[in-house]
Amino acid sequence: MSENTQDILIKEAAAAAAVSGSLFSTFDIIMLVVLFGAAVWWLYSSRKDNKKDDLLLSKYSIQPAATIEVTENSFITKLQSSGRSLVVFYGSQTGTGEEFAGRLAKEGIRYKLKGMVADPEECDMEELAKLKDIKNSLAVFCMATYGEGDPTDNAMEFFEWLKNGDPDLTGVNYAVFGLGNKTYEHYNAVAIYLDKRLEELGATRVYELGMGDDDANIEDDFITWKDKFWPSVCEKFNIESTGGRRVNKTI
Numbered sequence: 078m079s080e081n082t083q084d085i086l087i088k089e090a091a092a093a094a095a096v097s098g099s100l101f102s103t104f105d106i107i108m109l110v111v112l113f114g115a116a117v118w119w120l121y122s123s124r125k126d127n128k129k130d131d132l133l134l135s136k137y138s139i140q141p142a143a144t145i146e147v148t149e150n151s152f153i154t155k156l157q158s159s160g161r162s163l164v165v166f167y168g169s170q171t172g173t174g175e176e177f178a179g180r181l182a183k184e185g186i187r188y189k190l191k192g193m194v195a196d197p198e199e200c201d202m203e204e205l206a207k208l209k210d211i212k213n214s215l216a217v218f219c220m221a222t223y224g225e226g227d228p229t230d231n232a233m234e235f236f237e238w239l240k241n242g243d244p245d246l247t248g249v250n251y252a253v254f255g256l257g258n259k260t261y262e263h264y265n266a267v268a269i270y271l272d273k274r275l276e277e278l279g280a281t282r283v284y285e286l287g288m289g290d291d292d293a294n295i296e297d298d299f300i301t302w303k304d305k306f307w308p309s310v311c312e313k314f315n316i317e318s319t320g321g322r323r324v325n326k327t328i
């Protein structure tokens with residue numbers, strides 16, 4: 078190839094490169110604009126879809142256990158679905174009754190009575206009569222008294238229902254521990270009333286009413302009561318004591 082021919086070829090290639098270079102950059106710009114537009118559209122529409130999904134999930138997803146605790150008000154369903162037979166309700170304003178209820182519910186496992194704590198305000202208390210359908214079941218009430226012998230806020234509705242209603246509680250096992258203070262005129266009035274009313278409605282008292290006095294030592298009163306309460310429950314439910322360990326004969 079002559080030098081002349083080489084020069085011509087190089088010039089032609091340079092010209093072609095210049096032409097195609099300018100074409101490619103125009104094409105490139107168009108592609109970038111299209112791609113950018115598509116990306117913006119995709120981002121916008123996927124955010125809209127996510128919002129829709131979140132809404133659906135919040136309505137229909139399986140809720141964690143803690144949420145169920147709050148929204149599910151059938152304590153019977155809760156007992157049955159978790160294999161429990163002991164429910165400890167509390168009427169409490171400043172937490173002592175709630176704490177005692179928690180301790181009793183926990184201790185139940187020692188006697189093959191798996192327990193749970195329940196706030197009457199969050200339960201459908203009309204279900205109390207159904208408790209008898211659960212084998213070896215027991216409802217314990219840790220109830221404080223306030224004011225003129227009134228129940229706590231969270232137990233108010235339950236008390237109205239007990240006073241005004243006439244449910245048949247035959248076959249329901251129960252025990253009551255009251256929290257009060259002897260310096261008040263209506264000492265432990267709520268617990269005294271509840272213990273009597275449940276019996277009137279046909280329920281079975283498994284152990285005598287306990288009364289704690291926080292003017293003296295309510296913790297001691299509680300311990301003294303529950304140390305006798307558990308043996309009484311064991312006897313009632315035919316649960317035998319073997320050394321430190323308790324075994325339920327019927328299970």
Ligand SMILES: Cc1cc2nc3c(=O)[nH]c(=O)nc-3n(C[C@H](O)[C@H](O)[C@H](O)COP(=O)(O)O)c2cc1C
Binds near residue numbers: 169174223263
């Ligand atoms: C304002 C007030 C009113 C109370 N009224 C009574 C009452 O009428 N009768 C009673 O036995 N105890 C009464 N108490 C004592 C409480 O029932 C007692 O402190 C109980 O342990 C509180 O339980 P809680 O912490 O679960 O709410 C009253 C206490 C306060 C602070």
